Amino acid sequence: xxxxxxxxxxxxxxxxxxxxxxxxxxxxxxxxxxxxxxxxxxxxxxxxxxxxxxxxxxxxxxxxxxxxxxxxxxxxxxxxxxxxxxxxxxxxxxxxxxxxxxxxxxxxxxxxxxxxxxxxxxxxxxxxxxxxxxxxxxxxxxxxxxxxxxxxxxxxxxxxxxxxxxxxxxxxxxxxxxxxxxxxxxxxxxxxxxxxxxxxxxxxxxxxxxxxxxxxxxxxxxxxxxxxxxxxxxxxxxxxxxxxxxxxxxxxxxxxxxxxxxxxxxxxxxxxxxxxxxxxxxxxxxxxxxxxxxxxxxxxxxxxxxxxxxxx
Numbered sequence: 640x641x642x643x644x645x646x647x648x649x650x651x652x653x654x655x656x657x658x659x660x661x662x663x664x665x666x667x668x669x670x671x672x673x674x675x676x677x678x679x680x681x682x683x684x685x686x687x688x689x690x691x692x693x694x695x696x697x698x699x700x701x702x703x704x705x706x707x708x709x710x711x712x713x714x715x716x717x718x719x720x721x722x723x724x725x726x727x728x729x730x731x732x733x734x735x736x737x738x739x740x741x742x743x744x745x746x747x748x749x750x751x752x753x754x755x756x757x758x759x760x761x762x763x764x765x766x767x768x769x770x771x772x773x774x775x776x777x778x779x780x781x782x783x784x785x786x787x788x789x790x791x792x793x794x795x796x797x798x799x800x801x802x803x804x805x806x807x808x809x810x811x812x813x814x815x816x817x818x819x820x821x822x823x824x825x826x827x828x829x830x831x832x833x834x835x836x837x838x839x840x841x842x843x844x845x846x847x848x849x850x851x852x853x854x855x856x857x858x859x860x861x862x863x864x865x866x867x868x869x870x871x872x873x874x875x876x877x878x879x880x881x882x883x884x885x886x887x888x889x890x891x892x893x894x895x896x897x898x899x900x901x902x903x904x905x906x907x908x909x910x911x912x913x914x915x916x917x918x919x920x921x922x923x924x925x926x927x928x929x930x931x932x933x934x935x936x937x938x939x940x941x942x943x944x945x946x947x948x949x950x951x
Contacts, residue, residue: 643764646730650722650761653714655729661760668743668755673801675742676704679896680723681766682945684733685933690942691727691737692931693859694720697896698739704797705741710752712741712759718945719761727945731780734766736897739753742800758839759819767837768898770819774924777904777916778893781811781835783821787831787854795831797852806834820893822885822906825854830880836878836898837861841890841919845874858929860894863941867926870937873919875917890917899931900924 649661667673678701682691703843714722715864719739722896727735740762742757770778788795793802805823811823815836825831830849837858840847846868851857863896868875885891891903891911900923901931902916911917916924930938 641937643885646732648726648729649763650726652758652760652797654685657700661762663758664745666745666816667758668746669800671748672750672752673742673799674710674752675707675740675799675800676701676710676754676759676798676905678737678739678798681896681899682727682732682735682737682738682930682933683933683942685944686935687890687944689727689733689735689945690933691723691945692896693941696859696862697922698723700740701741703899704799707797708799708826710741716936719759722761723763724943724945725762729917730763730906732763732765732766732900735763736766738764740800749888756921762920764772769899770901774821774899774901774928777902777914778819778898779817779905780820780822780891780903781813781816781818781907782885783812783823785809785812785821785823787823787825789826789854796857798856798949799878803835810834824882827839827879828854828882830882830885831855833893833895833898836893836901838885839864839892839894839915840880840884840888841892842884842888842910845876846919846923847876847878847884849880850877858895860879860896860899863927863930864894864900864923867923867930871922871926873922890920891918892920893916894936900927 648655678697741759743752744758746755809821823831832855893901904914929935
């Protein structure tokens with residue numbers, strides 16, 4: 640993703656502050672040890688104004704991730720949802736990317752974050768494609784030598800800041816190899832996910848993805864894709880994915896807040912669909928974008944509308 644565009648305000652610790660005033664001290668525990676959790680969300684323009692896609696499920700996962708690390712967020716689910724809508728409205732955004740963040744702040748250098756205060760922020764910036772080519776053209780992927788974190792060491796289903804050093808290593812390697820993104824295997828040798836995306840395989844007309852036992856983050860967009868596929872009458876199978884499944888797939892695509900629904904056109908030199916999104920990927924992708932832009936009434940419940948924008 641290209642560098643973000645600054646906006647006017649960030650919601651931080653219960654109030655809107657100017658972008659340049661949203662500061663954290665260098666001694667923050669999260670900066671020393673990665674002890675924070677985060678979410679990624681998007682808002683989209685719709686016929687009824689901007690709306691955040693699946694706001695409440697994202698915030699529920701945010702709170703769940705925080706609890707796993709005994710990080711007490713001093714705001715309710717309702718408070719966090721209202722703040723997310725407020726930061727979009729106040730910054731006069733429509734298509735935007737949001738980053739809720741909660742972390743242990745400055746108190747001591749002890750590994751145990753006892754008595755460290757908890758800070759919470761919600762950042763919103765104009766949305767843009769995460770990977771060049773993205774949902775329209777598709778992306779080139781390599782299988783990483785970096786293995787996905789294992790449940791015996793860290794909980795892969797928790798969206799914690801420190802966990803993403805695993806993804807950073809994988810994507811650094813992928814970019815150095817000349818690819819757009821990495822595909823990580825788990826410690827069993829099966830395919831887990833991308834550095835920040837869930838994987839879907841299309842084979843013989845069936846959509847296949849893996850589950851929590853594959854060391855994946857259970858993506859909100861992943862859940863949406865599964866629902867869309869079923870609604871379209873496309874057979875769905877949830878099971879482990881092997882490298883052979885990837886190599887013999889008819890189509891492959893990623894899902895995630897950042898990548899949305901993005902076709903994979905190549906894995907380590909092996910092309911798929913003559914470099915174009917396959918027919919099932921296209922059907923799911925079209926329905927997904929109809930849903931997030933408010934053009935599919937059956938998915939209206941997935942949208943939280945911002946309301947009246949503040950105009951300059």
